[in-house]
Amino acid sequence: MTTPTAGPPAVARPTASMDGLVVIGCSRRKRSGTTPVPALELYQGWCFPQLRERIADRPEYRSSTLILSARHGLLGADDPITPYHQVLTPERALSQRDLVSTALVGHLERSPAREVLLLLEPLYFQMLGLPPLPVVHLVSDPVTYWPQVTRVLDGWGWTA
Template identity: 35%
Template sequence: MTLRPPSTRILAPDQGLIILNCSREKLVTSAPVAALDLYQGACVPQARDHFAADPSRRARIRILSAAHGLLRPEKAISTYDHRLTNRVDAVRLHERTVSGQLDAELAETPSLRHLLIVVEPLYLLALQRVFDHLDRFDQIAVIPDPWGWWDGLTYLHQWGWA
């Protein structure tokens, strides 16, 4: 779903944000590791590989975790097992964690205008705060499939990030 026509210009890193679903497949480790390295499933590995040589755009990835909310790629976390399984838990995650994290993200990056969300539908409920700020965005692309990296590349090409 795209709310506005796609942009054809090259976006500066602070103009775009990518939100990815966490995954059940995780690196097995006893020590905390960077969130982008912890998750081994869904489209996180493709994003990690795609932005490996581009730290400024890699920093514009957030991972939506059922246990931690929105994680920055470098945030050190330990292996855990927690999944959203119902609407009540998704709304609770939004209210307790994600809403405030999104507000902080928007305040920290006033130039943010393009958003790519690649998460399963239940996790999208935890991101409902995004839709309170529609007037701020030129483009919000939602891919309701945590394995939808290839669909997401279409938008990254439009942004000049692929």
């Protein structure tokens, strides 16, 4: 009598939050309506369509995606919000910096990340206070440089 052999041992893949964290600045173009929707679904401009296409059905990636909002500060991809209009001025960026920094540190304590990919225009970058991290990727024009963004995400194993 032969005993069935087991296949190769399963290799535990790290969760997305262990690999990386994406922080993306909000966009002026938003979905219309009055019903709250997940933040990632609200924003329609900039590189949100490309990012949504990549992570839409992947909760582990969505939980490692934060949105920096001119009005609301740091949001999770699935935080429900309604459309709004808020221009990010240098004064507003400075006034929100401590709140945003505290929220980011809290997120990183709950979900550590070895790398952070920042998809932020310069004024949004000023709004964000970064704790020390081994690797930070900054792409200030992710629409033009989307191939560089995908290389980082591919390196983390964030495949569509």
